Amino acid sequence: MLTLRKAGDRGHTDLGWLNSYHTFSFGGYHDPKHMGFRALRVLNDDRVAAGKGFGAHGHRDMEILSYVLDGGLAHKDSMGEQHVLGPNEVQAMSAGSGVIHSEFNASSTSATHFLQIWIVPAIEDLKPSYQQFGYPSSEKRGALRLIAGPDKSSHPPAAFINQDARMYAAVLGAGDSVDYTIRPGRYAWVQVATGAFDVNGVALKEGDGLAVSDETALRLRGANGEESELLLFDLA
């Protein structure tokens, strides 16, 4: 079963410095019908104005992934981590027993566009941790590149998360396609980051999401004149 979550139906927050679309309930947007999908709890599509950002605030018991599409994100946290994250990098913060962090647009002149993803961990009260690594953009062109998953030593490297969930990224040109096998009992979520796709015959445009249940395979096909980018979540 494929269930489309249209971009235009998402929750929306516009604070001037932040323009955010919420696939699932978040902050002031609450819709009991959209509280997440399996362990995927938050999927925000954020545009942060130059020099602005999220001030210091706290979290616990959440796997928080940031995926930058354009610009840079300056991260600082109570573990002493201080980094700048850009495209073709992934940031994975395990809030565990508690962490305070801030995320700001690293640029004082241009906006940053990123996806903020929260995955509910399988275990509570873990020691907080932070990971960040980069990968060549070629690894996600025409292929699904594993970005985060539950394996501590995956090849090529991916961020470790405390949940039986995997996040892949792919960039496809018009007409290019990749196939993904869904193991029995598994679910998937497809999120279009940029451009447009056809997924098992369902047309998706930027910001659209697709909940996948009781399917055995996905054919992801680029449907935009230029390159399109998506995230695929494989979920228990």
Add this chain to the structure above:
Amino acid sequence: MSDINVLVVFYSRYGNAERIALAAGVGAIQARANIRLRRVADHADAKTIDATPAWRQNLDRMNRDYVAPRPADPQWADVVVLATPPESCAEIESYCVLLPSIGSMRGKIAAPLAARDEESVLKPIYASAACAGMIVIPAKLESGDPITGAREYGQRITEIARSLKKLSQV
């Protein structure tokens, strides 16, 4: 959502009070509280601040990371952490004096905390918080490391607030 709200208000020039405030905040999160972090503004004027580059540099950074306390914050809170550097408690004391004019603080917990655990610095804050009808819980940092001590204090005051809330509901 947690049942306990902890407002962490601090004043810091060079980052020491900020660090213990953050540690207390992390402790509160560890004890499953919701937290808000706020920095009170300097009493000093811009010229005075500019004369000390480290102060100016930290202030610019902190002004980005934190907003000043808003009137709704103490009303939201069950616990107000009041973190101050040892060299000046005036900013936090002023905030504390202001609290009753925002709304009733009766029965809320005040948790004063100094960057070097100096009780003499905290006494004016104790007095102002008590005058506002708050329950003052002195820090008495038990750990040698101030950051660890502040974190443990954040946990402890959250647990005390939770116990008091349960008692009030009996």
